[in-house]
Amino acid sequence: MAITPIHSSTALLDHLARISRAHTEASLEQVGLRPRQLVALTLLRETGPATQQSLASAISIDRTNLVGLLNELESEGLVARRRAEDDRRRHIVELTEAGASKLTxxxxxxxxxxxxxxxxxxxxxxxTLYSLLQRATAGHVVDCTAAMHERASACVEAAGDDPC
Amino acid sequence: MAITPIHSSTALLDHLARISRAHTEASLEQVGLRPRQLVALTLLRETGPATQQSLASAISIDRTNLVGLLNELESEGLVARRRAEDDRRRHIVELTEAGASKLTxxxxxxxxxxxxxxxxxxxxxxxTLYSLLQRATAGHVVDCTAAMHERASACVEAAGDDPC
DNA sequence: TATTGTTATACTCTATAACTATA
DNA sequence: TATAGTTATAGAGTATAACAATA
Structure with missing residues (x-):
């Protein structure tokens, strides 16, 4: 039985993601989306409506940079923002039909x-790769939807250092 | 037999790579490496000595930006540059023992x-994920080592649009 | 007082063009 | 003339601080 070697997926992930961006840049530009916009739309479809803060942490971008990103998507009618009724500080962001079509x-x-x-x-x-990526990422975003923000405090207590 | 759904790994890859960076940032900073430096050192170990151009295309960063990256790594003694004997325009970059230690x-x-x-x-x-990532990335870097630069023209003809 | 979204801004990363030395 | 490495620099991406509205 061999000694398990050190298998750092970190460098490989970063590497493949970079190669991916180079390969997909033209396709995305043709549709009129940038990589982070694709990620944002994908996550909105998977998890449903979300507050800006939960969405920001879910896709790992700063909440301040999400503002501009959403402004662009909203001006193109791909997402919609509305005030949350129970807490008027919050915006609820959701995918429009046009956004879903564009994503497809x-x-x-x-x-x-x-x-x-x-x-x-x-x-x-x-x-298999898709399935593994999906499950690996799902472990980090599943509790961050707007519908679950009422349970935010319980989530933080349960998850420890998970900031959602 | 179900219709195969559209499985876009692109967004998932980008997403997981971003989560990964957030998680590993502290660990890398503690060692004194940035993500791209980690990728560069990893690839130098896997493929052996390489010219700057081949290395740049292998890790998918611009050759102009590789210069500064290598300057830093070289000043810390983690990599070494030497002129290629058969073509004095080229630099051969290789991992030093200190670089290999730091990578570990x-x-x-x-x-x-x-x-x-x-x-x-x-x-x-x-x-499984590691293995898949390794094989997926290997398909893009295997022909880009310095030892193979003599066969560059044949490689380009054989690979079609692979720019190595 | 704390939180959500926002703005302004500095910092890092990336890509483009031009220069040198070699071929 | 073309290529490898380098430099300078503009553009995109990212993070930090401060503000207004709401809790």
Whole structure:
């Protein structure tokens, strides 16, 4: 039985993400989205409506930078902001139908570039990678939706250092 | 047999890489490395000595930005630059023993943060993810080492749009 | 007093163009 | 003329501090 070597996925993740951006840049630009906008729309679809603060922490960008990002998306009608009724300090952000359509269009445009990115893997392995990425990321965003903000304090107590 | 849904790993990759950076930032800073420096050292270890241009394309950063990155690494004795004998325009970059040690130290420091990042996956799944990432990235860097630069023209013809 | 969203701003990262030395 | 490395610099991305509205 061999000694388990040090397997740092950190560098590989950073590396592959960078390669991915290079490959998908053209496809995204063609649709008119930037990488973080794609991530934001994807997360809004997966988790539903969210406050700006929960969305910011969920996609790991600063809340101050999310403002401009949402301004752009909102001006294009891809997301909608409304005041939360129970706490008028909060904005509830949600994906519009146009946003969902654009997201689907982006994914179609990305499919080819992504196949090129992952040409070293066969179809089943790509499914496995997707599944693992999905579950790995899900462990960090699942409690951050707007619908759950009432349970925020309990969440923080339960999760320890998870800032959602 | 179900229709295969659109599985865009692009957003997930970008997302997880960003979460990863947030988690590993402290560990890396503690060792004194930045993310791209970690990637550069890792790739130099995997592929051996490389020219700056091949290294730049291999880790997907601009060759102009690689200069400053290598200046820092070289001033700390982590990498060494020497002129290529057969073509004095080229620099051959290689990992020093100090660089290899620092890389190992970084990986040890990262192990804990990485476990936290991937807490949604069990040990076998983490191994699978690592393996998939490694093979996915290997498909983009395998022909870019300095030892292969003699075969560069043949490589370009064979690989089509691979710019190495 | 604390929190949400916002603005202004400094800092880092990335990409483009031009220069040198070698080929 | 073309290429490898370098420099300078503009643009995009990111983080920090302060403010207004609300709790």
């Amino acid at each position: 269009a982006a994914e179609v445009a990305l499919a080819r570039a992504e196949a090129e990115l992952l040409h070293g893997l066969d179809e089943q392995e790509r499914q | 130290a970084a990986e040890v420091a990262l192990a804990r943060a990485e476990a936290e990042l991937l807490h949604g996956l069990d040990e076998q799944e983490r191994q």
